[in-house]
Amino acid sequence: xxxxxxxxxxxxxxxxxxxxxxxxxxxxxxxxxxxxxxxxxxxxxxxxxxxxxxxxxxxxxxxxxxxxxxxxxxxxxxxxxxxxxxxxxxxxxxxxxxxxxxxxxxxxxxxxxxxxxxxxxxxxxxxxxxxxxxxxxxxxxxxxxxxxxxxxxxxxxxxxxxxxxxxxxxxxxxxxxxxxxxxxxxxxxxxxxxxxxxxxxxxxxxxxxxxxxxxxxxxxxxxxxxxxxxxxxxx
Amino acid sequence: xxxxxxxxxxxxxxxxxxxxxxxxxxxxxxxxxxxxxxxxxxxxxxxxxxxxxxxxxxxxxxxxxxxxxxxxxxxxxxxxxxxxxxxxxxxxxxxxxxxxxxxxxxxxxxxxxxxxxxxxxxxxxxxxxxxxxxxxxxxxxxxxxxxxxxxxxxxxxxxxxxxxxxxxxxxxxxxxxxxxxxxxxxxxxxxxxxxxxxxxxxxxxxxxxxxxxxxxxxxxxxxxxxxxxxxxxxxxxxxxxxxxxxxxxxxxxxxxxxxxxxxxxxxxxxxxxxxxxxxxxxxxxxxxxxxxxxxxxxxxxxxxxxxxxxxxxxxxxxxxxxxxxxxxxxxxxxxxxxxxxxxxxxxxxxxxxxxxxxxxxxxxxxxxxxxxxxxxxxxxxxxxxxxxxxxxxxxxxxx
Numbered sequence: 001x002x003x004x005x006x007x008x009x010x011x012x013x014x015x016x017x018x019x020x021x022x023x024x025x026x027x028x029x030x031x032x033x034x035x036x037x038x039x040x041x042x043x044x045x046x047x048x049x050x051x052x053x054x055x056x057x058x059x060x061x062x063x064x065x066x067x068x069x070x071x072x073x074x075x076x077x078x079x080x081x082x083x084x085x086x087x088x089x090x091x092x093x094x095x096x097x098x099x100x101x102x103x104x105x106x107x108x109x110x111x112x113x114x115x116x117x118x119x120x121x122x123x124x125x126x127x128x129x130x131x132x133x134x135x136x137x138x139x140x141x142x143x144x145x146x147x148x149x150x151x152x153x154x155x156x157x158x159x160x161x162x163x164x165x166x167x168x169x170x171x172x173x174x175x176x177x178x179x180x181x182x183x184x185x186x187x188x189x190x191x192x193x194x195x196x197x198x199x200x201x202x203x204x205x206x207x208x209x210x211x212x213x214x215x216x217x218x219x220x221x222x223x224x225x226x227x228x229x230x231x232x233x234x235x
Numbered sequence: 236x237x238x239x240x241x242x243x244x245x246x247x248x249x250x251x252x253x254x255x256x257x258x259x260x261x262x263x264x265x266x267x268x269x270x271x272x273x274x275x276x277x278x279x280x281x282x283x284x285x286x287x288x289x290x291x292x293x294x295x296x297x298x299x300x301x302x303x304x305x306x307x308x309x310x311x312x313x314x315x316x317x318x319x320x321x322x323x324x325x326x327x328x329x330x331x332x333x334x335x336x337x338x339x340x341x342x343x344x345x346x347x348x349x350x351x352x353x354x355x356x357x358x359x360x361x362x363x364x365x366x367x368x369x370x371x372x373x374x375x376x377x378x379x380x381x382x383x384x385x386x387x388x389x390x391x392x393x394x395x396x397x398x399x400x401x402x403x404x405x406x407x408x409x410x411x412x413x414x415x416x417x418x419x420x421x422x423x424x425x426x427x428x429x430x431x432x433x434x435x436x437x438x439x440x441x442x443x444x445x446x447x448x449x450x451x452x453x454x455x456x457x458x459x460x461x462x463x464x465x466x467x468x469x470x471x472x473x474x475x476x477x478x479x480x481x482x483x484x485x486x487x488x489x490x491x492x493x494x495x496x497x498x499x500x501x502x503x504x505x506x507x508x509x510x511x512x513x514x515x516x517x518x519x520x521x522x523x524x525x526x527x528x529x530x531x532x533x534x535x536x537x538x539x540x541x542x543x544x545x546x547x548x549x550x551x552x553x554x555x556x557x558x559x560x561x562x563x564x565x566x567x568x569x570x571x572x573x574x575x576x577x578x579x580x581x582x583x584x585x586x587x588x589x590x591x592x593x594x595x596x597x598x599x600x601x602x603x604x605x606x607x608x609x610x611x612x613x614x615x616x617x618x619x620x621x622x623x624x625x626x627x628x629x630x631x632x633x634x
Contacts, residue, residue, distance in 0.1 A: 027495040034488040038247060038333040040280055055249075055332065057278035079277050084251060084328065119278040121330060123249060207505035219494055227489030 026167045028216055033135075033227050035143045041119070043144020047136035049168060051126035054133050056140035060116030068115065073108035075115045080133065083122045094130055098137055101184045101194040107147040116146055127170040128156035130182045130196070135220065142228065151187040153220040155213040156180065159201055165209060167216050181209045185217040187224075247332040248345040252325065252353040256367070259315070259322040267314020268324040269304050271296065273342055279334040280404075298339050298428060299329075302384050302417040303346055306425035310379040316358050317365060323355060325378070336404035339415060343386040348458055351380055352465065384425040385454050387447040389414040391433050398439075400446060414440070416447040420455040 029050030038044040041057035061074055068075050078099040080091045102118065118140065120133050134154030141148060158169035158177035166173050174180050179199030186193050192210065201209075259266065273296050275283045282288075303309070314323040327346055331338060354375030357368045390402035390410035399406055407413075412431030418424050424444065429435060522530040 027493055030491070030493050032488065032490040034485065036487050038278065039335055040333050041278055044278075055278070057332075059281050062281060081276055081330065084253070117277065117281075119276065121249060121276060121278060121332065204505055204509060207508045208502055211504040211508075223489070223491050226491075230489055231487055233486075 026165060026212065026216075028168045028219060029170075031220075031223055033139055033223070035139055035227075035231065041140075041144070043140045043142070043146070045136050045139035045143055046123075047132055047139060049128060049132045049135070050170065051124055052129055052132045053123040054129070054136040055121045055123055056133075056136035057119045057121075058116065058137075058140045058144040058146065059119075060144065060146060061111040061114035062117070064113060064115035069113045070108075072112050074106070074111040074113075076103050076106060076108065077115060077117045078102065078120070078137070079117065080120045081122065083125060094133065097130065097184075097194055097196055098133060101134060101152055102137060102141070104193050105148045105150050105152050105186060106141065107149055110147050125171070127172075127174050128154075128168050128182070130154060131156040131168070134184050139224070139227075142224075149188075151221065151224055152184050152193055153187070153217050153224070154182060154184050155216045155220070156182045157209040157213055159199070159205055159209065163205065165205075165212055167212060179205070181206070181213075183210060183213045185214060187217075187221045190214045190217055246335045246338065246341040248341055249330040249332055250345050250349045251328045252349045253328075254323050254325050254353075254355045256316065256321050257324045258320060263311075264319040265315045265322075266311040267322045269309060269311065270324060270326045271299050271303065271329070271346065272327065273299055273329045273331070273338075275331045275334070275338075279331040283334070294430075295339055295342065298386070298415065298426070299342055299346065301428075302343055302386055302426045303350075306382075306384050306417070306419075308347070308380055308382050308384050308419070308425070309350060310381060313379045317360065321365065325350070325353075325355075334404060336402050336407045337388050340386050340388050340401060343384065343417065344454060344458070347380075347383045347385065348462070350378055351383070351458070351462055353378055382419040382421060382423070383455055383458065384417045384419045385451045386415055386417045386426070387450050389416070389443050389446075391431075391435070395433055395435055395439060398443070400450065414443055416444055418444070418447050418451045420452050422448045 030048075032048040034046045036044060037046055037055075038057055041059055042062075043058040044056060046053060046055045064075050068077075076099055078095045079087075080095045080098070081087060082091055098118070098120070106116065108116075118137050120136060122129065122133075131154030134152065138152050142151070156168060156174075157180070158166045158173050159179040159181070160166065160173070160177050166177070169177065169180065177199065179197060179201040181195065181197040181199075181201070183192060184194035185191065195210075197206075257268065260268065273292065275288050275292060277283050277285075309325070314325065316322055327349060329342055329345060331342075354370075354377055356370060357373040357376050359366050359368070388401060390399045390406055391397065391412045391414065392399070392410055394411065399410075402410060402413075410431065412429065412433030412435075414435065415426070415428045415430075416424060417426035427440075522532045524530045
């Protein structure tokens with residue numbers, strides 16, 4: 001790790017770029033996932049990232065109201081309930097982001113005129129909430145057996161004031177960061193499905209965060225794979 | 236602030252108890268306020284939609300309030316900080332996560348456990364000064380709870396002949412009537428409610444209360460044990476809370492420890508991508524001022540009305556495509572310049588602009604390539620040069 005680090009530092013000073021060497025200590029927090037923990041929903045999953053945890057339940061494909069039906073594919077609905085209080089505008093916008101991600105991967109054309117509902121309940125929020133919601137939604141969709149063309153995962157990066165990149169930030173890191181970027185990546189080619197950002201950053205920093213998120217997503221997908229292997233193993 | 240997920244059989248609740256200092260109610264100036272809010276999440280059952288659950292919700296909320304507030308299990312006098320001015324308002328939010336029947340039992344257990352577990356910030360009053368200590372300064376204090384009322388539900392079938400304790404969802408759907416008894420471990424009945432229109436005999440009700448007494452004793456013991464465990468773990472500094480309720484041994488659960496990610500090549504990758512990427516397109520957005528107060532940016536789309544049969548040709552070059560173009564009503568005036576297509580014999584190249592070619596197919600003729608343009612002079616007050624704009628005609632098939 002020493003070699004590449006020094007090379008980076010040189011590139012920095014020669015190129016005169018503003019980014020300072022990123023911490024090689026980028027790490028994802030402790031993960032845990034439990035599936036099929038609720039008996040009523042068709043699929044459910046609880047996903048923990050450090051101290052952030054989200055519970056997801058999926059109903060579908062089920063009957064849809066005539067006003068909401070789409071003739072050639074399934075209607076996907078996402079409901080996000082916050083920990084306290086009534087859902088507000090922030091929840092609505094997160095619901096839309098999650099819905100757009102899910103619509104990109106769920107094979108809705110196999111179930112026309114049905115509805116697939118994803119309900120997310122925030123149990124605790126300690127940073128990178130949207131990424132945790134995306135991961136929980138994906139595991140719940142897998143548990144429900146909804147056909148998808150790929151799995152997806154969410155990764156959050158934070159850039160602090162001196163340009164250091166931090167993956168999976170905590171609440172404190174998010175508050176002190178200059179920019180917080182959340183990406184949803186797909187599992188087949190680790191391409192970008194959704195991105196939402198807040199704050200100020202250059203396009204070089206954006207590409208760096210995206211590359212870091214892709215590296216992190218490999219890890220998340222390995223976690224998915226291992227947890228499913230464990231679940232369906234016979235031993 | 237405290238959250239607990241509680242699972243009772245298959246019913247699950249997510250609770251949150253929070254407190255804040257508010258001014259008291261006018262008719263109860265020295266008592267704190269207890270507020271319960273039960274919510275049926277859409278996750279709990281597919282039938283729970285935001286607008287459609289009011290009856291059930293009201294019934295459950297009211298029963299929970301009667302059970303916990305009217306029974307005076309919490310000492311509300313102790314929640315008073317400054318009489319008539321500041322009291323604690325304890326708010327209990329319950330979210331139902333999974334509906335497997337008998338919501339009220341689970342809700343009452345969840346609420347009482349949460350209240351027992353809850354710690355509020357410490358407050359000291361010296362004369363007129365009120366000091367509120369943060370959890371870091373002084374340990375938060377528990378609420379003073381006199382007793383723990385717990386609801387037990389009984390479902391009746393066939394006009395009281397069959398009795399089921401703690402019905403699940405299917406049983407609830409087909410039951411004739413429901414009897415809910417809230418009791419504490421001292422065998423005191425806090426609330427009793429009979430619904431569903433069944434008529435019960437006295438000894439049936441007494442029998443139910445005996446069963447309830449036994450059940451409540453068991454449940455209270457379980458609660459005490461759980462609270463003690465939690466206290467022990469907290470004292471020892473171990474991890475507690477929801478994160479630890481994910482059982483290790485379950486096959487459906489999986490954990491992974493903190494994982495470092497190698498991001499050392501991130502910068503190179505990013506620079507590569509930026510170097511290979513195309514430069515962002517030139518966006519020319521110069522506004523053109525026609526008259527004082529009227530400016531235009533960009534081009535509009537073609538107006539294709541009335542252009543089906545007429546076409547114009549002009550040998551003029553077209554002006555820069557980024558410059559502002561004529562408004563549509565000007566085009567109508569230029570219809571006179573249109574010439575008839577049908578009389579063309581040879582393809583006419585009108586200009587070397589980059590428009591799409593128009594082909595008119597006629598059944599007995601060869602398709603011709605004709606480019607057409609509509610050109611109209613720009614009229615602007617004092618504008619020295621004319622603006623031309625080319626119009627695209629759709630491919631039309633003349634039959």
